[in-house]
Structure formats: C-alpha cells, structure tokens
Amino acid sequence: MLSPSSSEAVIRRLYQITQDYKQGFDHQITELIRMGLTRFNLDIGILSHIEGKHYVIDHCVVPDGLELHQGDKFNFDSTYCAITCKAKAPVAIEHMGEDDRYASHPAYQEFGLESYIGIPICFEDEVYGTLNFSSAIPYSRKFADVDIDALQLMASWIEVELIRRKQEQQLEDLNRKLKFQAYYDSLTNIPNRRGMFQHMMKELKRLNRSNSKGSLSLLDIDFFKKVNDTYGHSVGDAVLKEVATKISDALREYDYVARLGGEEFVIWFPDADDSANLEACRRIMESIGTIEQLPEPLTVSIGSCQLDCKNCNTIDAAEVLAELLEKADQALYHAKAAGRNRLVRYEDIVETQNEY
Numbered sequence: 001m002l003s004p005s006s007s008e009a010v011i012r013r014l015y016q017i018t019q020d021y022k023q024g025f026d027h028q029i030t031e032l033i034r035m036g037l038t039r040f041n042l043d044i045g046i047l048s049h050i051e052g053k054h055y056v057i058d059h060c061v062v063p064d065g066l067e068l069h070q071g072d073k074f075n076f077d078s079t080y081c082a083i084t085c086k087a088k089a090p091v092a093i094e095h096m097g098e099d100d101r102y103a104s105h106p107a108y109q110e111f112g113l114e115s116y117i118g119i120p121i122c123f124e125d126e127v128y129g130t131l132n133f134s135s136a137i138p139y140s141r142k143f144a145d146v147d148i149d150a151l152q153l154m155a156s157w158i159e160v161e162l163i164r165r166k167q168e169q170q171l172e173d174l175n176r177k178l179k180f181q182a183y184y185d186s187l188t189n190i191p192n193r194r195g196m197f198q199h200m201m202k203e204l205k206r207l208n209r210s211n212s213k214g215s216l217s218l219l220d221i222d223f224f225k226k227v228n229d230t231y232g233h234s235v236g237d238a239v240l241k242e243v244a245t246k247i248s249d250a251l252r253e254y255d256y257v258a259r260l261g262g263e264e265f266v267i268w269f270p271d272a273d274d275s276a277n278l279e280a281c282r283r284i285m286e287s288i289g290t291i292e293q294l295p296e297p298l299t300v301s302i303g304s305c306q307l308d309c310k311n312c313n314t315i316d317a318a319e320v321l322a323e324l325l326e327k328a329d330q331a332l333y334h335a336k337a338a339g340r341n342r343l344v345r346y347e348d349i350v351e352t353q354n355e356y
C-alpha cells in the first residue's frame, strides 16, 4: 500500500537530483526517469518532445532489448502522448487493452503497451511533450492519487528546469554577444582594436617563450575619403567589408587581421620571415585591387616591420606591441608619402637613414 510519504521520498530524491546540477541536464533527467520507474514499478520511462506532427524521444530509460533511443521520432497521433496531451492532465491506465476508451487507439494498436501513466509537460504556455512511464504488462494495482501527485512533482521539476535552462542559454547568448561587441568590429566582423590587443598580448608572450619571429603590417586604404565622397558612405562601408574579407581570405590559418579603426587594418604574421610577409602583403594588395564595388581599382598602402624576439624576454609585451605598431606606422607614413599603393618595410627606412 502506498502512503502519502511516498511523495516525500520523491521530493527528497528530486532535491538530490537538483543538487546534482553539475552533472548536467541529461544526467538529471535520466536520474529522474529512473526514479519514476522505481516509484511506479514500470520499465519504460520517457521524456518526449512534440515537434509539429512528431513525437520525439528527448530522454528515455528502457529495458534491455527494447530499441528505443534519444532522437527517435514517431507520428504524434499514434502515440500515448497524443492521449495525454488531449486530456491536458495526467492520464493513468492500468490495462489499456481492456479499456473501452483506448483499446482501439492507434497508440495501443502500434505499441501494445498495457499500463501507462503520463503527464503533459508545459513550457512557455505550450505543451512541450510528456513525461510518461509504461510497460507491456498490465498494472498490478490501481493507480492512486499519490501516484498522480508524484508524477506532478516530477513534471513540475522538469518545467522549472526547462525555464532555467532557457534563461541560462539566453544569458550565455547575451554574454557571447557582449563579448563579440567588445572585441569585434560590427561592420566587418573581424576583431577590433581591443580584440587585437588581447590577441597580440597572448601572441607576444608565447613568442617570448619560444624566441621566434613575427611580422606586423599596417594596411591603410588609399584616398578612402574620396570613395565616401564620390559613391556615398554605404558604398564605403561595403568596400571596408570587402577589404576585410579579401585580407582574411589571403591569410594562413595562424595569421591574424583586425580593424584598428576607420580604413586602417593591422595584420600579424606569426613566425613569418621577411619574404613570407612580403609575399602575403603583395597577395593582399593584388586581391584588394579586384574589388568590384568601385569602377576603378582600389589601392592600399602597407607599412611593415619585423619582430625579432631575441631581446624580448625582459620586455613587457605591451611595450613590444606599442613599438611594433609605431614602427609599422612610420613605414606606412613613408608608403603614403612616396605616392601610396605600395609596401614599405621599416627596416628599409632605417637602412636608408643609416646610409646618410
């Protein structure tokens, strides 16, 4: 004989399952279904989900040999779930085949389950699916109010958990969006100045340890103001996006590009020697020249400099980055002053200056 205290046992177990949140929702639901199977002394436990005209198994615990798996889909109308959802309340049937209401139901015809206890699960004012327990064997006693109470407790737990999961997901999405906004440029979808700083700090610290080389380039679109003035700001925006795409497409997996602001981009080539860097920059310039938004070829100027990390061990990464940007900027200034549409290496400027 079941006593009201059996509901207390369910509450206690649900509390333990809640405490187990670190194991994840899948584990918690499986434990809840296992508890239900023990509680009702049945052998098939399912949390289902309705997708249009389909009944989909979200989670299930079934006896060995029964081929039922997460993700399996059935026609909704020919499931016991349809009976429960139509009732909009818990349904408990001890002997389906001898019940005039259900013996001819397609669910019974198809699955032949004799005993069944199920309840609709609601989520955001809609029926999400059902929690149900069943068996191919008729039930050995009558389902009682305490059984329904226990089922309702389990359903409430799932409903609260579904809401909590959704909120958690929304919070995660929001955090991801905020992080993206903080570190990425919304126009071109590549990292912004802050993103570049974060990436370069990591890179330079790694290079410091491995004592390797790298190369940094500043790329600036030539006469971009004229593009805006002649064709309008929206064409200017489209050109900026296309330039970002062309640069990204020309890079190797470990190279890195960010938009520093306006029409200026920074490109980092880790471990690149001088010739690899120059070759990549030439490829980028060529590719940008084929941009289709404008009737005339678009040109860019690039200032590059090399990092040699032999002396970087003792220097602060932020200082190294500031120095790299400063050198590349000087080289870019020379490229602009010399007529634009060209690449200038900082090392060449220094060499020329030393000759005088």
Ligand SMILES: Nc1nc2c(ncn2[C@@H]2O[C@H](COP(=O)(O)OP(=O)(O)OP(=O)(O)O)[C@@H](O)[C@H]2O)c(=O)[nH]1
Binding pocket: 187, 220, 221, 222, 223, 224, 225, 226, 228, 232, 233, 234, 235, 236, 237, 240, 261, 262, 263, 336, 340
């Ligand atoms: N469409 C668009 N224009 C931008 C954006 N950010 C900056 N600009 C424009 O970029 C232009 C940069 O102009 P300048 O700094 O004079 O440079 P420039 O015309 O490219 O000349 P040089 O660099 O000397 O070759 C300005 O007209 C800015 O308004 C943006 O997000 N979208």
